[in-house]
Amino acid sequence: MTIEDKNNPYIxxxxxxxxARLKAEEILESKSRELFLKNERLQESYELLQKQQxxxxxxxxxxxxxxxxxxxxxxxxxxxAFVKSNIESLxxxxxxxxxxxxxxxxxxxxxxxxxxxxxxxxxxxxxxxFIQEDLPELMSDTVEGLTRVRDIVMNLRSFARTQSTDxxxxxxxxxxxxxxxxxxxxxxxxxxxxxxxxxVQDISCNPNELNQVFLNLIINAKQATEGxxxxxxxxxxxxxxxxxxxxxxxxxxxxxxxxxxxxxxxxFTTKPVGEGTxxxxxxxxxxxxxxxxxxxxxxxxxxxxxxxxxxxxx
Ligand SMILES: Nc1ncnc2c1ncn2[C@@H]1O[C@H](COP(=O)(O)OP(=O)(O)OP(=O)(O)O)[C@@H](O)[C@H]1O
Ligand SMILES: [Mg+2]
Numbered sequence: 001m002t003i004e005d006k007n008n009p010y011i012x013x014x015x016x017x018x019x020a021r022l023k024a025e026e027i028l029e030s031k032s033r034e035l036f037l038k039n040e041r042l043q044e045s046y047e048l049l050q051k052q053q054x055x056x057x058x059x060x061x062x063x064x065x066x067x068x069x070x071x072x073x074x075x076x077x078x079x080x081a082f083v084k085s086n087i088e089s090l091x092x093x094x095x096x097x098x099x100x101x102x103x104x105x106x107x108x109x110x111x112x113x114x115x116x117x118x119x120x121x122x123x124x125x126x127x128x129x130f131i132q133e134d135l136p137e138l139m140s141d142t143v144e145g146l147t148r149v150r151d152i153v154m155n156l157r158s159f160a161r162t163q164s165t166d167x168x169x170x171x172x173x174x175x176x177x178x179x180x181x182x183x184x185x186x187x188x189x190x191x192x193x194x195x196x197x198x199x200v201q202d203i204s205c206n207p208n209e210l211n212q213v214f215l216n217l218i219i220n221a222k223q224a225t226e227g228x229x230x231x232x233x234x235x236x237x238x239x240x241x242x243x244x245x246x247x248x249x250x251x252x253x254x255x256x257x258x259x260x261x262x263x264x265x266x267x268f269t270t271k272p273v274g275e276g277t278x279x280x281x282x283x284x285x286x287x288x289x290x291x292x293x294x295x296x297x298x299x300x301x302x303x304x305x306x307x308x309x310x311x312x313x314x
Contacts, residue, residue, distance in 0.1 A: 058264070065266050066286070073156040080153065084146050091139050098132060148274065155279040170207035172244055172311070173197045173237050179214040180235075183222075187233070191222060196236040200244045204314050209287045213295075216280035217248045217307050223271075224252025224305060242313050249306040255299040263297060 108119050123129070176197060180187070187193060218233065225231030232251045237244065255263070262268040264285040269278030288295040293311040 065282075069156040069266065073153050076149070076153050080146065080149060084150075087139065087142055087146065094135050094139070101128065101132065152277050152279075155277050155283065166206050166208075167204050168207065169202045169204055170210075171200065171202045172205075172210065172246060173200055175207050175211045176214050176235060176237065176246070179211045179218065182215070183218060187218075187222060190231060191225065192230060192232040194232060194234040196234070198236075198238050200237050200239050201313050203244065203311060205291055205311070206287075210291070213284040213287050213309070214246075214248070216284045220280060221248060221250035221252065221305070224254070225250050226252075228252065239313070244311045244313060246309040246311075247306060248309075249304060251304040254301040254303050254305055255297075256301055260297065260299055264295075 104119070108116055111119065180193070218235075221233045222231075225233065228251065230251075234247070234249045236247045239245070259270060263281050265278075266282040267278040268282075269276040271278075285295055288309055288311070291311055293309060295310075296308045297305065298308075299305040
C-alpha cells in the first residue's frame with residue numbers, strides 16, 4: 001500500500017470492511033462447526049433414544065407375554081396331568097384285555113362250532129388282530145406327544161417365572177464348564193470346541209438360570225453348525241471394566257436380517273414343527289434381563305453367529 005493509498009479514505013474503508021468480513025467469516029465458521037457437532041450429538045441422542053424405546057417396547061411385550069404364558073402354563077398343566085395319568089391307566093387296561101383276548105383265542109377250538117364261527121366273524125368285523133398290533137404304538141406315540149407338551153409347558157413356566165430371588169455367589173466360568181460337561185456326549189463327537197475362558201470374579205446370581213442360558217445358546221450353536229465339515233463353537237469369558245463378558249459364537253448357517261430381528265420373540269423358531277419350541281432365546285433374554293445384564297446377537301448369513309452376554313459385577 002502506498003502513502004497515497006493510506007490516505008485514501010475509500011481504500012481505508014475497504015480494508016476495514018475486509019477485516020470485519022474475515023472476522024465475521026471466522027466466527028461463522030466456528031459457529032458452523034459448533035452447530036455441526038451439536039447436530040451430530042443430537043443425532044446420537046436420537047438414535048440412543050430410539051434404541052431405548054425399542055428395548056422398552058420389547059420389555060413391555062415380554063412382560064405381557066410372561067403373564068399370558070404363566071396363565072396358559074397353569075391352565076394346560078392340570079388337564080395334562082390327568083390325560084397323562086389316564087394314558088397310564090389305559091396302557092394297563094390294554095395289557096389286561098390283551099391277556100384276556102389271547103386266552104379266549106386259545107380256547108376257541110373247544111367251543112361249539114356255532115360259537116367258533118361267531119367269534120371268528122366278530123374278530124374279523126372288529127379287526128381285533130390289527131387293534132392288538134396298533135394299540136401299543138398308538139400309546140407310545142401319545143406318550144411322546146404328551147412329553148412334548150409337558151416340555152413346552154415347562155418352558156413356558158421358566159419363561160414366565162417371577163423375578164427370581166434365589167441368588168447366591170457363583171462363578172460364571174464354572175457355570176460354563178459344568179454346562180459343557182452336561183453336553184459332553186452331544187458336542188464332543190463332532191464339534192470343534194474352542195475355549196478361551198479367562199478367570200472372572202464371582203457374582204451374586206442364580207447359577208441354575210445362567211447355566212440354562214449357556215445351555216440354550218450352546219445347543220442353538222450346535223444345531224446351527226450341523227452338517228458342516230468343520231463345525232466350530234467358540235466360548236470366551238473376559239472382564240471389561242465392571243462387566244463380565246461371555247461370548248458364544250459358531251461358524252454355522254447364520255441368520256438373515258429378518259430372523260435376527262425376531263430371535264428373542266417367544267415361540268419364534270425356524271425349526272420344523274416338533275423340533276423347536278422357539279422359547280430358548282426368549283428364556284435366555286428374560287434371565288439375563290433379570291440379572292441386570294444384556295444379551296446381544298450379531299450374525300452373518302452363511303458365516304456364523306455371535307451371542308454376547310454382559311453381566312455387571314455387583
Ligand atoms: N446360533 C444360531 N445360529 C443360527 N440361527 C440361530 C442361532 N441361535 C438361534 N437361531 C435362530 O433363532 C431361532 C430361535 O431360537 P430359540 O433358541 O429361541 O428357539 P429354537 O432353537 O428354534 O427352539 P428351542 O430352543 O425351543 O428348541 C432359531 O429357530 C434359529 O432360527
Ligand atoms: Mg434353541
